[in-house]
Amino acid sequence: MIEWTGAIVQGVLLGGLYALFAAGLSLIFGVMRLVNIAHGDLIILAAYMGLTTTVMLGVHPFLALLIVMPLMAGLGYALQRGVLNQTLGDDILPPLLVTFGLSVIIQNALLEFYTADPRKLPGGAVETASLDLGGITVGVLPLLTFGIAVAVIAGLQFVFYRTSLGRGFRAVSDNQDIAQLMGLNKAHVFGLAMALALAVVAIAGILLGMRTSFDPAIGGGRLIFGFEAVIIGGLGNLWGTLAGGVILGVAQTLGAKIDPGYQILAGHIAFLIVLAVRPNGLFPRVEH
Amino acid sequence: MPEATLTLSNLDAHYGDFQALYGLDLELAAGEVVAVIGANGAGKTTLMRSISGLLRNRPDAVRYRGQPIGAMRADQVAALGIALVPEGRQLFPSLSVEENLMIGGKVGRAGPWDLGKVYELFPILEERKAQASTSLSGGQQQMVAIGRALMANPDLILFDEISLGLAPVVIRQIYQALPSIVGEGMTAMIVEQDIAQALAMSSRVFCLMEGRIALEGRTEDVTHDQITAAYFGVEA
Amino acid sequence: MSAVVTRSTPASRVAMVLGLVALVVLAAAPWWAGRADMRLMGEIYLYLSLACLWNLMAGYAGLVSVGQQAYVGFGGYMLFALTVFAGLNPVVAILAGGLLAAALSVPIATLIFRLKGAYFAIGTWVVAEVFRLSFAQIQALGGGSGSSLPVAVVKELGAKKAAREANAYWLALGAAVVVLASVYLFLRSRRGLALTAIRDSETAASGLGIDIWRTKLEVYVVTSAFTAIIGGLIFLQKLRISPDAAFSVNDWTAFVIFIVVIGGIGTLEGPIIGTLLFFALREVLADFGTIYLMVLGLVAIVVMLKAPKGVWGLIRERYDLELFPLSYRVKGKE
Numbered sequence: 001m002i003e004w005t006g007a008i009v010q011g012v013l014l015g016g017l018y019a020l021f022a023a024g025l026s027l028i029f030g031v032m033r034l035v036n037i038a039h040g041d042l043i044i045l046a047a048y049m050g051l052t053t054t055v056m057l058g059v060h061p062f063l064a065l066l067i068v069m070p071l072m073a074g075l076g077y078a079l080q081r082g083v084l085n086q087t088l089g090d091d092i093l094p095p096l097l098v099t100f101g102l103s104v105i106i107q108n109a110l111l112e113f114y115t116a117d118p119r120k121l122p123g124g125a126v127e128t129a130s131l132d133l134g135g136i137t138v139g140v141l142p143l144l145t146f147g148i149a150v151a152v153i154a155g156l157q158f159v160f161y162r163t164s165l166g167r168g169f170r171a172v173s174d175n176q177d178i179a180q181l182m183g184l185n186k187a188h189v190f191g192l193a194m195a196l197a198l199a200v201v202a203i204a205g206i207l208l209g210m211r212t213s214f215d216p217a218i219g220g221g222r223l224i225f226g227f228e229a230v231i232i233g234g235l236g237n238l239w240g241t242l243a244g245g246v247i248l249g250v251a252q253t254l255g256a257k258i259d260p261g262y263q264i265l266a267g268h269i270a271f272l273i274v275l276a277v278r279p280n281g282l283f284p285r286v287e288h
Numbered sequence: 289m290p291e292a293t294l295t296l297s298n299l300d301a302h303y304g305d306f307q308a309l310y311g312l313d314l315e316l317a318a319g320e321v322v323a324v325i326g327a328n329g330a331g332k333t334t335l336m337r338s339i340s341g342l343l344r345n346r347p348d349a350v351r352y353r354g355q356p357i358g359a360m361r362a363d364q365v366a367a368l369g370i371a372l373v374p375e376g377r378q379l380f381p382s383l384s385v386e387e388n389l390m391i392g393g394k395v396g397r398a399g400p401w402d403l404g405k406v407y408e409l410f411p412i413l414e415e416r417k418a419q420a421s422t423s424l425s426g427g428q429q430q431m432v433a434i435g436r437a438l439m440a441n442p443d444l445i446l447f448d449e450i451s452l453g454l455a456p457v458v459i460r461q462i463y464q465a466l467p468s469i470v471g472e473g474m475t476a477m478i479v480e481q482d483i484a485q486a487l488a489m490s491s492r493v494f495c496l497m498e499g500r501i502a503l504e505g506r507t508e509d510v511t512h513d514q515i516t517a518a519y520f521g522v523e524a
Numbered sequence: 525m526s527a528v529v530t531r532s533t534p535a536s537r538v539a540m541v542l543g544l545v546a547l548v549v550l551a552a553a554p555w556w557a558g559r560a561d562m563r564l565m566g567e568i569y570l571y572l573s574l575a576c577l578w579n580l581m582a583g584y585a586g587l588v589s590v591g592q593q594a595y596v597g598f599g600g601y602m603l604f605a606l607t608v609f610a611g612l613n614p615v616v617a618i619l620a621g622g623l624l625a626a627a628l629s630v631p632i633a634t635l636i637f638r639l640k641g642a643y644f645a646i647g648t649w650v651v652a653e654v655f656r657l658s659f660a661q662i663q664a665l666g667g668g669s670g671s672s673l674p675v676a677v678v679k680e681l682g683a684k685k686a687a688r689e690a691n692a693y694w695l696a697l698g699a700a701v702v703v704l705a706s707v708y709l710f711l712r713s714r715r716g717l718a719l720t721a722i723r724d725s726e727t728a729a730s731g732l733g734i735d736i737w738r739t740k741l742e743v744y745v746v747t748s749a750f751t752a753i754i755g756g757l758i759f760l761q762k763l764r765i766s767p768d769a770a771f772s773v774n775d776w777t778a779f780v781i782f783i784v785v786i787g788g789i790g791t792l793e794g795p796i797i798g799t800l801l802f803f804a805l806r807e808v809l810a811d812f813g814t815i816y817l818m819v820l821g822l823v824a825i826v827v828m829l830k831a832p833k834g835v836w837g838l839i840r841e842r843y844d845l846e847l848f849p850l851s852y853r854v855k856g857k858e
Binding site: 034035037083086087092093094095096097098100101102103104105107108109111112220221223224227228231261262264265268269271272275276279 | 590638641646654657658781818820824825832
């Protein structure tokens with residue numbers, strides 16, 4: 001019994017990481033209806049950037065965030081203004097296919113530069129430290145990851161609903177023409193949204209890299225986990241996305257408990273069940 | 289003669305193969321209030337979209353205080369001090385009443401208009417400020433749309449069909465508020481199908497027909513028959 | 525003066541004659557081509573078929589899938605399973621795999637059609653992953669490491685190696701012809717017209733009484749069945765299957781998308797041109813591995829941004845050509 005409870009707790013904490021994968025995806029879709037197929041590859045790119053930073057400067061991965069986050073945000077802004085803004089419109093094909101091309105480019109650039117060997121970020125003591133919560137042993141890193149996920153989502157929520165930047169995001173999302181009349185340059189606003197999303201991606205990438213080993217090919221899988229968390233939670237609801245990540249994480253750890261081969265499969269099946277029973281997700285956005 | 293606030297010269301506008309405006313020439317002096325009238329499809333909204341930058345044009349087709357703005361983006365035009373109250377209100381549904389007003393002030397131009405002054409003009413909005421803009425009545429939504437444009441402290445304000453779809457009593461209420469707005473020295477262009485309201489407010493009138501100016505004159509000079517003729521395209 | 529409405533043009537009639545001549549020459553390849561060339565041509569036909577099918581879904585039905593590898597792999601695995609466990613002839617097994625894929629695609633469609641636009645795309649990918657992970661669990665088919673087609677099964681295709689290779693080649697060529705012809709005839713049919721109407725405007729189409737959901741479902745089911753058949757043929761050539769190879773998103777979807785985008789999405793000629801360009805590029809750049817893939821991705825992005833109708837779109841704009849007469853033309857007549 002305690003074993004199963006342990007698996008559930010691990011799953012909940014894993015869900016925090018998936019919510020971080022999902023948050024950027026959700027933000028971008030909310031502001032500009034863009035689904036970025038390269039999202040997972042960008043997470044892996046951030047992990048590699050963290051690796052290079054820790055190796056070159058000899059700093060802890062958490063400190064590397066100070067460099068990787070602004071770099072990823074800058075990359076996001078440049079990518080949006082340089083490429084992705086040109087794909088936005090009524091037709092869904094251009095953004096989809098362009099980000100798909102981007103995904104292949106990033107994946108192969110990483111392969112060329114870092115080879116296919118699995119790598120890991122050296123987290124030091126925090127990786128192995130654990131706490132005993134009433135008989136259930138919980139790793140400090142997963143706990144920290146979950147805490148960061150909650151903080152990131154609370155932060156995004158604050159930006160979205162309490163700041164001038166967030167008002168701009170929502171206005172552009174509602175009506176691009178009228179927002180432009182209010183002096184908002186939508187190309188710039190979209191650039192800022194992508195910058196913010198990739199800053200979150202940087203956090204997700206570093207935490208992923210400390211938790212498990214990674215290689216250039218695993219981006220697609222991270223995109224799928226993030227996507228599943230978004231759909232399970234319900235579109236347009238960031239807290240729902242966290243819940244979606246948790247459900248996905250728990251399904252995976254329970255699946256793994258039955259047979260290690262079932263871990264990922266169990267997550268996909270949970271997603272398909274939600275899609276069958278509640279196609280709008282468990283917590284769709286209610287207009288307030 | 290003082291420099292014109294707005295000058296349109298040989299302004300064309302197209303939607304794909306369809307031409308909506310044909311070589312419009314028009315000049316607005318500072319502080320002037322003009323009415324633009326015309327039937328549905330005459331090109332009134334297209335004119336508004338062309339001035340505000342939602343439709344791009346040749347640079348010199350639209351000049352604002354001598355500066356060519358015809359090719360600018362709408363946000364650049366807004367930053368220069370031109371605000372549009374769009375047809376159909378077009379509030380942001382995800383934003384509350386107060387947030388809709390605040391986003392109007394985003395361009396950050398100095399001037400008399402701020403939240404307090406808008407609430408003074410339309411007190412009902414202060415009571416409703418935390419509500420979703422979609423929960424308001426049509427008239428209240430129009431107040432928000434006007435307030436949102438004023439928050440930008442524009443020098444030139446364009447009103448597109450602000451009486452459309454509103455009850456007569458509400459229209460009267462809105463038009464009662466207009467003199468206190470344009471009294472602030474603003475230049476204004478009022479596009480209306482409600483001719484009586486528009487004429488009462490303005491010193492000059494332009495009548496559009498099929499993308500061309502069919503009639504132009506001082507409000508007190510044009511006769512009812514002339515307007516009818518220009519409006520419907522028949523000799524009265 | 526009266527006018528007639530016609531679909532064919534001089535160019536399309538010339539293309540048809542040339543196409544028939546080319547088909548005869550290609551069908552005779554076992555007598556004039558070397559082994560390696562035949563293998564390459566066989567691969568080209570199968571990629572051409574995948575490209576035509578994906579194009580029908582994405583370019584005409586608006587179903588942008590990044591998960592068609594689900595059906596490629598399924599078809600491949602059905603070839604292995606039905607020959608080994610049910611003792612079917614390989615060709616029969618491949619066709620049966622197509623039917624099974626059609627049956628399976630209906631419940632899948634009812635699920636993932638709930639996702640709109642780009643989310644539909646990722647949903648199809650999830651399905652493909654479910655397929656991959658599930659087949660990796662089947663120990664009888666080799667689990668995660670996969671298995672080879674038994675010699676006895678291979679021999680059913682022909683006792684001698686040369687005969688087997690010729691048969692595999694003809695099957696691939698035949699499949700490409702059937703797929704191209706089916707897609708063309710489908711687009712010319714009433715249903716094809718409905719599809720074009722949906723692509724142009726969903727609202728207008730439903731106003732005309734077209735059942736959009738049903739039309740898209742039909743396209744999804746038919747392309748899934750054909751894709752599985754092509755998948756069976758692909759692994760009949762490879763003779764070995766594993767979950768990672770069978771359900772590879774790069775091999776069966778990324779390349780196919782690049783082919784269609786570069787050639788010209790939403791046209792019948794596009795996939796043909798795209799396939800030829802893709803293989804030409806591959807022959808030149810394949811030694812560079814990852815660089816080749818990056819170039820391919822970059823070319824696809826540039827084409828999508830600068831010439832969204834692809835290479836064929838550029839040609840057609842310039843010369844007003846149409847090799848597969850699909851659009852109606854009004855011709856003046858004395």
